[in-house]
Amino acid sequence: MLAVVQRELVEKKQWLTREQFVEDWAVAQILPGPNVVNLSLMLGDRYYGLSGALLAMAGMLSFPLLIVLAMVVLYNGVSDIPQVQGALRGMGAVTAGLITATGLKLLPALQRSPLGRPLCWLAVALTFVAIAVLRIPLVWVLLSLGALTCIGAYRALRLLEGRTAKPESAP
Numbered sequence: 001m002l003a004v005v006q007r008e009l010v011e012k013k014q015w016l017t018r019e020q021f022v023e024d025w026a027v028a029q030i031l032p033g034p035n036v037v038n039l040s041l042m043l044g045d046r047y048y049g050l051s052g053a054l055l056a057m058a059g060m061l062s063f064p065l066l067i068v069l070a071m072v073v074l075y076n077g078v079s080d081i082p083q084v085q086g087a088l089r090g091m092g093a094v095t096a097g098l099i100t101a102t103g104l105k106l107l108p109a110l111q112r113s114p115l116g117r118p119l120c121w122l123a124v125a126l127t128f129v130a131i132a133v134l135r136i137p138l139v140w141v142l143l144s145l146g147a148l149t150c151i152g153a154y155r156a157l158r159l160l161e162g163r164t165a166k167p168e169s170a171p
Helices: 002-012 018-030 035-078 082-105 107-112 117-133 138-164
Strands: none
Touching (some): 002 018, 002 035, 002 082, 018 035, 018 138, 107 117
16 A cells, blocks of 8 residues: 555655655554545645545545445455465565565655664664564554654754754844
8 A cells, every 4th residue: 555655646646755755654654543544634634624634535435445345245255265365365475565665665765864874774673673573562663663763853853953053143
């Protein structure tokens, strides 16, 4: 899903830059609910206010709901077939590949991160270890590592802001 959203919003429609997409996606992930719906609410509100947000949400939820209901009906009849089970396992691998490819495409956006590349890579590595190796629930990883990186980015931006501020001229 991330790959499709990124391609549509950044590459095809050019509604967002890569940096804007990364920032908005990060916020959408923190908010409760599906990330894509959160992102559509944010974009709808940004461009068209409350009515845009509500229409964006309706558009994101109505058609997929119909598709899921149709798939449930179809899957119910073929769920015991080994070929169907194998196809679903294969789709899981494809999904993991798409997510990885999208992450690699968004790497250039890290060049402008206030944390710098080394700290960003450290955050990525710590997140991977925490979730994949230590099996820490995502909510705790987001609350701990997310809070630490937000604090670090805030401090780095404040420091950068202090360096770029022009001193007031003496009378």
